[in-house]
Structures are given as structure tokens and as C-alpha cells.
Amino acid sequence: MSEIEDAMVGFSxxxxxxxxxxxxxxxxxxxxxxxxxxDLVSARVQPATYHRAGLWSLxxxxxxxxxxxxxxxxxxxxxxPVADRIRSLSRAGITAEVRCGIFPSRPQAGTxxxxxxxxxxxxxxxxxxxxxxxxxxTEG
Numbered sequence: 001m002s003e004i005e006d007a008m009v010g011f012s013x014x015x016x017x018x019x020x021x022x023x024x025x026x027x028x029x030x031x032x033x034x035x036x037x038x039d040l041v042s043a044r045v046q047p048a049t050y051h052r053a054g055l056w057s058l059x060x061x062x063x064x065x066x067x068x069x070x071x072x073x074x075x076x077x078x079x080x081p082v083a084d085r086i087r088s089l090s091r092a093g094i095t096a097e098v099r100c101g102i103f104p105s106r107p108q109a110g111t112x113x114x115x116x117x118x119x120x121x122x123x124x125x126x127x128x129x130x131x132x133x134x135x136x137x138t139e140g
Contacts, residue, residue, distance in 0.1 A: 010099050012096075027085055029058060
């Protein structure tokens, strides 16, 4: 089986009571994107829609063509040092998730997550979300 050639890896914290600015201050990490509960999603859609929960999200700063384990290690190097703070948010009802979107160019491609990566995700008290996109760009 060949390695996945294109992927996006990231981490998010979400919850109705999440204040993304407080999370940024607590973690000392600049997020890739944030929004608060009640922020406008889109004014183009009528009636306008609003976010139901707050979000703090960090994308891996590695290129998408690198192997998934390498992208995950890069992300975890930033997050594991503040794992105790992330776990405190989880105990307060905030959802933590490491996520991976893969874009296979062949019918069969895969990767292996080593024990150190699995331990890093577990240290964050985070779930692992995996989305596989088909060749035409839709979720499959």
C-alpha cells in the first residue's frame, strides 16, 4: 500500500461556552481560525446564519504532501507541551479533536499512526476525526 499523497491535519476545540480569545491566552498559541458562538456564518444566505458554538482551530503548518504522521508530529509538538491546559478545557465540557482530511489519488493508499502519535493525541484527551475525500473532491 502506498502512502497518502495529500492530506490536511489540524486540531480544534469547540463548545457553546468556548471563548476563543481566552483559549488563545491560555494556550499561548496563535490559532489558524476562530469564531465565537453567535458570530455570523454568512450574510449571503437568507435568513442569515450564526455559529452555534465557539471554535479555536489550529492547522498543521506542514505542507499537505508530507506524510500524515509527519504532519501530526509537527502539530503535536505545539500542543503536547500545553496538554494539561487542553485537558482542563475538556473537563469543562469543551470538545477537543485532532482531525485529518485525506485526498487519495489512488483507490488504495494508507498510513500508519505510531504509538508516539497515538499517545500524543491521548495526552490531549482528544478524539481523532478522519475524513476521506473522493477523487472528485466530495466526502466518500
